[in-house]
Amino acid sequence: MSIQTEREIESPVHPNPGIVGIDLGVARFATLSDGTAIAPGRFFPRHEARLKRLQRALSRKKKGSRNREKVRKKLARLHRNMADARNDFLHKVSTTICKSHAVVVVEDLNVKGMSASAAGTVETPGRNVRQKSGLNRSLLDQGWSAFLRMLEYKADGSGGRVVRIPPQYTSQTCAVCGHVSPENRTTQALFRCVSCGHAENADLNAARNILTQVS
Ligand SMILES: [Zn+2]
Known part of the structure; x- marks a missing residue:
């Protein structure tokens, strides 16, 4: 026997009508189109030295030895702590953004694509190569996709929504005049439009x- 019940659930209305675009990166974890910059979580640098030390120690211990097991447990605990700290950071950031904006626009970055593009793509040759090629690359990748998932369910729960746009020339296009050129990107940090002279982070x-791909 099965009993079916049905009830109307009113969809929540988001209290803030705002819309915001977000660029995800390495030097800055996130940059909002309103100028807000969110620094990367500090969970990684703080633990990096210990992580490397334990990994080295593990490789030196004899397989099957009690000492190796000890180090393996320490390493597992450190990984858990780092993951917890990262999730905590991602939760805080995604909650803040979803509370203050009804619509959040992000580039649709699939994790696989991002890892593969560490060496550069036609659009962004070598963007973040140095930063992404290190030990922290997989952590960053996991962080970005976990972050997008959090944004999505939090927006959904509060009557907002997340719009994923295809990543297309967002780093080479002038936000003021629309001119597209790889030469607009003089350094990793600075954008300078070769057509109108507009310069900013x-x-x-x-x-x-x-943001403008939606609004
Ligand atoms: Zn321009």
């Missing part, structure tokens, strides 16, 4: 482009 320029 490259991540902020990208976030503004991400």
Whole structure:
């Protein structure tokens, strides 16, 4: 026997009508189109030295030895702590953003694609190569996709929504005049339009482009 019940659930209405574009990166974890910059979580640098030490220690211990098991447990605990700290950071950031904006626009970055693009793509040759090629690459990748998932369910629960746009030339396009050129990107940090001269932080320029793809 089965009993079916049905009830109407009113969809929540988001208290803030705002819309924001977000650029995700390495030097800055996130840059919002309103100019807000969110520094990367500090969970990684703090634990990096210990992580490397334990990994080295593990490789030196004899397989099957009690000492190896001890180090393995320490390493597992450190990994758990790092994951907890990262999730805590991602929760705080995603909650703040979802509370203050009804619509959040992000680039649709699938994790696989991001890892593969560490060496550069046609659009962004070598963007973040140095930073992404290190030990922290997988942690960053996991962080970004976990962050997007959090944004999505939190927006959903509060009557807002997340719009994923295809990543297209957001880092090479001038947010003021629309001119597209790889030469607009003189350094990793600075955007300078070769057509109109508009200059600002490259991540902020990208976030503004991400926003205009929807609004
Ligand atoms: Zn321009």
